Amino acid sequence: MQRSKIPYLFLGIAAILALVALVLLILRPGVHPPAPPPQVPPTEPQTAVPDEKTKASLDASAQPIPEPAPDTALATLIPTLSASSPEELVEKFTEAFEAGDIATIGKMLSGGRAHADAIARLEALASQTHRLEAAREVGEIELNKRIRWALRLKDAVAGRDRIALDLLREDGEWKIERILLPADIDGKPLRTDPLEVADAFIQSLIVQELEFARSLADPAAISDAKLAGLCIIFEEGEYRMRPAKPLRTMFRREDTTGFLATVQAIEGSETAQFSLTLRRTTADADWRVSEINLDHLLADYSRRMAGGDIYYSPLVKNPAGGDTLALYFAFDEAEMSPRTRRQLEIVAMMLMTDSGKRINLSGHTDALGTDEYNRQLSAQRAEVVRNFLIKRGVDATQIVTAAKGSSQPRRPNFTETGEDNPQGRRANRRTEIYLDF
Numbered sequence: 001m002q003r004s005k006i007p008y009l010f011l012g013i014a015a016i017l018a019l020v021a022l023v024l025l026i027l028r029p030g031v032h033p034p035a036p037p038p039q040v041p042p043t044e045p046q047t048a049v050p051d052e053k054t055k056a057s058l059d060a061s062a063q064p065i066p067e068p069a070p071d072t073a074l075a076t077l078i079p080t081l082s083a084s085s086p087e088e089l090v091e092k093f094t095e096a097f098e099a100g101d102i103a104t105i106g107k108m109l110s111g112g113r114a115h116a117d118a119i120a121r122l123e124a125l126a127s128q129t130h131r132l133e134a135a136r137e138v139g140e141i142e143l144n145k146r147i148r149w150a151l152r153l154k155d156a157v158a159g160r161d162r163i164a165l166d167l168l169r170e171d172g173e174w175k176i177e178r179i180l181l182p183a184d185i186d187g188k189p190l191r192t193d194p195l196e197v198a199d200a201f202i203q204s205l206i207v208q209e210l211e212f213a214r215s216l217a218d219p220a221a222i223s224d225a226k227l228a229g230l231c232i233i234f235e236e237g238e239y240r241m242r243p244a245k246p247l248r249t250m251f252r253r254e255d256t257t258g259f260l261a262t263v264q265a266i267e268g269s270e271t272a273q274f275s276l277t278l279r280r281t282t283a284d285a286d287w288r289v290s291e292i293n294l295d296h297l298l299a300d301y302s303r304r305m306a307g308g309d310i311y312y313s314p315l316v317k318n319p320a321g322g323d324t325l326a327l328y329f330a331f332d333e334a335e336m337s338p339r340t341r342r343q344l345e346i347v348a349m350m351l352m353t354d355s356g357k358r359i360n361l362s363g364h365t366d367a368l369g370t371d372e373y374n375r376q377l378s379a380q381r382a383e384v385v386r387n388f389l390i391k392r393g394v395d396a397t398q399i400v401t402a403a404k405g406s407s408q409p410r411r412p413n414f415t416e417t418g419e420d421n422p423q424g425r426r427a428n429r430r431t432e433i434y435l436d437f
Contacts, residue, residue: 081107082173089167089174090135090149097163100126108176118179125153125163125181138164138199139247139259145169146177147245148195153182164196191216191286194257194278198247201276201289202261205230206240210350217289218279224350224435225323226292229315231346232325233294236314236339237301239263242271255280257287263297265304272300313427314343316410318434325433326410327385328426331366334380336388344385347433348392360434361385361401366425367413371405379403381431 081104083089089108096104102123131154138148145168152162164180180196191197197216204213208231214224233239241247242262250258257278264271277291294315302313318324325347327340336344351357363378363385382401390396406413411424 082170082175084173086137086147086149086167086174089176090151090165093165093176094132094135094151097122097126098131102126105176109179118181121181122163122179132163137244137246139195139249140245141166141195141249143248150199192284194252194287195247195249195259197278197287197289198259198261198276202241202247206234208235208346208349210346211353221290222292223322225318225325225433226294226315228325228346228350228435229323230292230294232314232343233297233301234263235342235346237304238266239272239297240266250275254283270300272297316432325435326430327433329381329429329431331425331429332369332377334377334384336384341388344388345392347435348389348394350435351389351394351398352392355395355398357435358398358400361399362404362408362432362434363402364404364408364410364428364430364432365406366428367406367409368425369406374405375403378405381429385431385433 081092083092093105093108102119105122106119132151133154134152136150138150140147146166148164148166150162150164161182163182165176166178167174168177201213201216205227210227210231213227217227240263242264246262248260250260259276260273261276262271262273274297275293276289278287279290280287298313298315314325315323316326325343327336327343347359351359361382363380363382365374365378382403386399386401389399406428409424409428410430411427412421413425413428415421
């Protein structure tokens with residue numbers, strides 16, 4: 001029996017249709033098989049030839065970084081040497097300075113960042129074998145955070161040459177924040193720094209340098225009588241600045257700064273205070289003392305000096321304005337006490353600095369005695385002061401005298417009930433000195 005060929009026919013037709021479909025798929029527009037990547041023959045790598053400028057730059061960058069010069073090495077960030085107290089840090093500074101170890105001083109600066117110019121000048125000072133002495137606290141710049149200490153150069157030419165250190169407290173440790181050098185001060189205070197001016201002003205009055213104190217004060221606001229009175233108070237009361245926090249910044253503004261000054265008598269620990277206000281006209285102008293409040297200091301001085309038959313307050317208000325110096329006498333006497341003579345020596349020192357200065361002396365008495373007797377006694381009191389000043393070298397033409405008798409009492413001679421007032425009369429037996437500078 002012969003097999004049918006029909007299945008083979010269908011298989012052949014299916015194969016033909018599959019082939020036709022494959023051809024149509026390949027030939028359809030936009031569809032192409034991916035082309036193989038082109039074959040690139042290998043080539044030798046090419047090296048660019050730099051121009052002269054680029055070549056120089058490359059050569060320089062290939063060199064090792066040079067070590068910083070000694071004066072700039074300290075200006076980089078380095079570990080900071082600190083201390084648990086300002087006294088300890090100042091002692092470390094002193095030891096390093098006298099040993100010429102300026103690198104150690106640089107490490108004491110706050111944050112480890114040294115000021116290159118200050119370090120260079122410190123190095124120059126240290127090379128001159130200067131020694132430091134009389135380290136003392138100047139004052140507090142910011143409450144419990146910033147303070148200033150000063151170290152005097154023992155063998156410096158100018159008496160005020162010193163190194164000032166501003167110390168900063170961070171995380172319970174003290175570091176040096178800033179250094180002020182004699183090159184900054186140049187025998188004078190750094191007048192653009194109010195704390196330096198305040199400290200120099202007080203220190204000059206303590207040692208009787210009146211002219212220097214005057215140069216730091218506003219003459220329109222601070223009278224010469226007040227300056228002389230402060231000299232007298234400091235000397236007679238034997239006051240010195242308190243060792244700890246002698247000056248404290250009360251407030252600081254762009255043109256005004258206030259300080260609280262604390263003094264204490266040499267023989268004891270009791271303290272007295274007075275305040276200073278400093279002002280400047282512009283941001284570049286010098287700071288000047290423009291106001292002094294002596295109420296607390298005068299009260300302490302009066303309490304300590306009270307006793308005997310002679311009154312004690314050296315400053316009184318002048319009816320014409322300002323302050324007047326007052327020198328006191330015992331009852332019915334025109335002789336000066338040792339205290340009065342010393343006070344007059346301070347006045348004479350002021351007068352002899354300028355022959356153009358004039359003073360007015362007015363003698364006064366209490367109310368006991370006749371008007372004529374009191375006028376004569378007051379004239380004698382004015383005359384004895386005049387003669388003393390002339391013997392000390394003051395030109396007679398600089399002095400004008402007047403006898404006021406009992407006509408201008410400072411305190412009541414009698415109580416409200418008409419009884420005698422000895423305390424008031426003591427304040428009226430005086431010669432007033434009006435410094436007409």
